[in-house]
Amino acid sequence: MSAIGIDDIDRLIGVEQYVERGEFPVEQGYVFTTCSSVENGNPLFWDPEVAAEVTNGPIAPPTMVSVWFRPHHWAPGRTSVALPLQIHFDLKEGLDLPEAVMSDNTIVFHEPVRPGDWLTTRQILRSVSDEKTTKLGTGRFWVIDVEYHNQNGDLVAVESYTGFGYRRAGNGGAS
């Protein structure tokens, strides 16, 4: 994990970084818990016969894709955890932009995720804008993609995050 300076941006656009494998395989228990939490009665997730007919076997709800990468709250021997969207934090630090907000988030769904799958993720910086001034302050917008693949190399989803890192008006530097 390292800060990204302004001179590094061109060479990092489009480069895969922070490739990580999930800590456990996709599992049915979390599918039930998630469906239960939102009272989702879609029979794809509850009725094996429907799942066999419609999706050739059980799948996880597509919007769960990021669930499989949130680290355990505790694990033996762990000293630090990579932050989700590490590139976002690298940019904040490297460009000396102490504040940041995410303006929107898009998820595009590809191959279904199935119980037993092992997913990997990678982060890709897509763009960094010139300096802009908004009502929040002066800074830069950036777009970061997070790609998810299964153990067969199939793309299962891409999340795109648009962030704005900035200094508040009247704030001369990083805190």
Added chain:
Amino acid sequence: MSNVSLLHGNVAVGDELDDLGYDVTATTIVLGALAARDWRPMHHDKDFAVNRNGTRDIFLNTPNQAAWFERYVTDWTGPYGRLQRMTFRMLGSIFPGDTMVFRGTVTDVGVDEVGCGWVALDISVSVEGDVKTTCKARVALPTEAGDNPWDRRGDNWRP
């Protein structure tokens, strides 16, 4: 929900989905956070949320809101509806005691170059008329009985 699905030809621009109202409790928020493996304290510890985040209570996390939007869309489509993409914009928080209301409208319909029928939706979740999150979604629907968007792979799936 049955396993009968909406067909693409039965949807038109301007169609409105039925509203979904839900009374949010602390359990809704904690269950949603834990289901999403989101252990951050502002989603289960009221003291932390109030004193550190400056919010009035714990609040619904983003991944669980995505799960709510998915449920709202597939309640409408049935199981053959296959999400292609969703874009979220968070505008405010949802707290215990709120009644959240999901509303959706069809904004576009089309068939892509490989014959996949899709529908675009504008969805929002509001509390007392105040929009908290917006979601633009695109979902594939069967174009006829026997068509199944889930069968599409590789170049035949262009979300």
